[in-house]
Each structure stands twice: as C-alpha cells, then as structure tokens.
Amino acid sequence: MTVGEKQHAAGTETPPDVLDGPFSTRQLLRIDEALRLADRTTGLVFSVFVGGLDEPIREHAERLHRQLAEPDRSVLIAISPNQRQLEIVTGRYARKRVPDTYAKIAALSMVASFGGGDLAGGIIQGLDQLSRYAGKG
C-alpha cells in the first residue's frame, strides 16, 4: 500500500494522523530534533519515510526522493517495517558528501536497531551517523 492510497480528509478535530503512526509523542520529538540538527549542521536536507514501499522497492524509494524540493541535496531514509527493508537514497550532490560506503555503514547500524524492534532509535542513530559523515556544509 502506498501513501497515495491513504487519502482521507485531514481531520481538523481529530488528533493528528501522525499519532496513528509507528511512534509515540516522545519519539516523534526526538526524531524531529535529530532531523533539525542533521539539516542544520550539514546543510543537506534529510528526510525520513516510514511506511510500505511498492516493488521494486529501490525504485519506489527513488521516486519518493525525487518528490523532494531539492533531490540533489537531499538524503532520504525510507523504512518499511513490514517488508523489513531499509533504503537510503542520496542525491547527486549529497552523494559526494556521504559516499555510498558510509551510507552502507549507517544502514548497518540502523538495521541492527530495527532488528531489535527499535525503530525510532535506529532512525536517530542513522541520522546522527550520516550527518557526521557529511560534515559541516
């Protein structure tokens, strides 16, 4: 199932949809903080998608990456918990800052957390590692 199929009216009175997501409020705050820190220190645009990915998974992740405003400077982390699949997509410029080998190392440590059932922890750790590899922009 893709995001596109989840088209229900954005509730105004109902609690925000994000609370139906996989994270608690405290985890959301931590992820938000990690994202902002990563963006600010590197100058790249980090983005995290958690949800189902269609086959072929890599292509779907790249399609999501292209929907960002500046794909070249963006790093997308796409996670599909049910398919147990992680994809890190780096844009053309972002790839120079975060080489594929480093992305792979970050992926390894994220996968280690996910395998233990800790989605939020893995995301935060991955963001931290990727932004450290990218250095100051």
Next chain:
Amino acid sequence: MSVTDTLLVFVGIPAAIVLVIAGLVYAGSQGGGGGAKRYRPGRPFNFTPVWFLGRPEELADSGGTALSVGAQAPALTSRTQEQAGVEAPTGGTGGASDRW
C-alpha cells in the same frame, strides 16, 4: 470470633487485595506504555505511513501543499506520482540498501 468474622478476615480481605491489584495491572496495560503499538520484527505492524522533513517547505508538490514536520505524508495524487515517474531521472543518486 464467629465463623462469618473469620471468613471475612481470612478470605474476604485477601480477595479484596487481589482484586485491587489485578484491577491496577489491567488499567496500567490499557493506558500508557503503548505496548500494543510496539513494533516486533516479523509480526505485522499496522500504522499510518509517515514522512518526516526537517524543513516542511522542502517538499516539491505540484499543489504547493507543504508537509508539516511529523505530519502524515500528503496523499499523493496519481498525477503527482506519474510526474515523478516521468521526470527525467536525476541520475547519479546513490545510497545503500539493507534488510533485517
């Protein structure tokens, strides 16, 4: 102490205590903790897909709708998805994949 008194003290009071503790445990598991919403690898996990962006204005959407931090990813119209698919691939994207 009559028989009823004995029963009340040695059966009634322990039963009351057991009931109170059982009630507390049940109430605790219903409320916080989010035990039901926990992700366990290998078990199906139902949730609303989410897409996080540090700066919400960074999402290029034809409708111009921004995605607020932590908000659910906007329902992408099929047109948007088609556009994204048709757009010349930026090429040179890199990254990594992994499974767990």
